[in-house]
Amino acid sequence: MSILSLCLIQFFNLKKGESVNLLEIKGVYKCYNEKQKPKVYAVHNISLNIKKGEILGLVGESGCGKSTLGKMLLKLEQPTRGRIIFNRHDITDYSFNQMRKIRNSMQMIFQGTANAFNPYFTVKQIISEPLNNYSSESAEEKEKKIVAMLEKVGLNHTYLTRYSQEMSGGQRQRVGIARALILNPEFVVCDEAVSSIDYALKRQILTLLIDLKRQFDLTYLFISHDISAVNKICDRVVVMYLGNIMEIISGINDKVQHPYTKALLAATLVPDPKKRSKNMVLLREGEELKIPEKGCVFQNRCLYTQEVCKTKQPALVPHNDEHYIACHFCCKNRI
Numbered sequence: 001m002s003i004l005s006l007c008l009i010q011f012f013n014l015k016k017g018e019s020v021n022l023l024e025i026k027g028v029y030k031c032y033n034e035k036q037k038p039k040v041y042a043v044h045n046i047s048l049n050i051k052k053g054e055i056l057g058l059v060g061e062s063g064c065g066k067s068t069l070g071k072m073l074l075k076l077e078q079p080t081r082g083r084i085i086f087n088r089h090d091i092t093d094y095s096f097n098q099m100r101k102i103r104n105s106m107q108m109i110f111q112g113t114a115n116a117f118n119p120y121f122t123v124k125q126i127i128s129e130p131l132n133n134y135s136s137e138s139a140e141e142k143e144k145k146i147v148a149m150l151e152k153v154g155l156n157h158t159y160l161t162r163y164s165q166e167m168s169g170g171q172r173q174r175v176g177i178a179r180a181l182i183l184n185p186e187f188v189v190c191d192e193a194v195s196s197i198d199y200a201l202k203r204q205i206l207t208l209l210i211d212l213k214r215q216f217d218l219t220y221l222f223i224s225h226d227i228s229a230v231n232k233i234c235d236r237v238v239v240m241y242l243g244n245i246m247e248i249i250s251g252i253n254d255k256v257q258h259p260y261t262k263a264l265l266a267a268t269l270v271p272d273p274k275k276r277s278k279n280m281v282l283l284r285e286g287e288e289l290k291i292p293e294k295g296c297v298f299q300n301r302c303l304y305t306q307e308v309c310k311t312k313q314p315a316l317v318p319h320n321d322e323h324y325i326a327c328h329f330c331c332k333n334r335i
């Protein structure tokens, strides 16, 4: 088949509204200590596609493997097993030099905490760093670019000479966003980009991220503990528990099915007391959280565990078009 016919097929598929995958994650595992027995996986057999232009949310309790997965997609961590395809290229075994060539297409926004940046660097130095590594433009051109980017994130040239300790959390967050976007990436991992900032500022940063996504045609993996932020910004949400995907859904709302996602939802604060659901107690006081050797990874905390959950790990299966659940008892086609 000629290149022209392949392009035509892709063009007509896009016209029909079919989306293109920017990232394909195929059976990815991460084990930090391979010598340990039994092996403990921070990420366990995750398969997932991230569509071009999508904002994919990633939620779950602390330590469930969200950042590890995000870092593996950017190749800041090497998967133990599985494949990562970016823009139709298998980058799993890319060397440092091969990654250098595409590093500008994939960036990360970290939490804008006080120690997020080198305290001896000015804003200009912070944002220049990726430019110095990847661009051969003159110093003047770089400065022009930095000022233009600062303006895009709601700051101005007067911030160029500031140090990170001379800024508020929100201003630091904006500098972090400017630094991540200065190389004009396609894919950005936002790791807790709105954590520990107040409600009004959170709304501003979320609005800014949505605006920038439109302006720069970005695709985000949005990692967060904050269910309301995830619901505001994301097209789909992946719910992780102990390295495994429990559910994929359009939002954490009353359509969630998995007992773990229901518990996450019940734990969120709802302003209207009449709409609040009862908190579900998933772990009794003093009880230790253990990763089961077989069966469903959530069996020790689930309120509905049956015999089959102790022996057989449920597969992630479609409930409907965009809704996937890994539970023996949630899906219509199951046991």
Ligand SMILES: Nc1ncnc2c1ncn2[C@@H]1O[C@H](COP(=O)(O)OP(=O)(O)OP(=O)(O)O)[C@@H](O)[C@H]1O
Pocket (backbone or CB within 6 Å): 032, 042, 060, 061, 062, 063, 064, 065, 066, 067, 068, 069
């Ligand atoms: N470099 C590392 N070496 C060893 N273990 C690690 C390393 N990084 C993460 N882990 C472990 O992997 C598991 C997943 O960690 P990860 O940071 O991905 O979780 P997370 O869901 O992002 O947590 P949080 O929300 O608190 O950031 C944890 O048990 C953690 O202790």
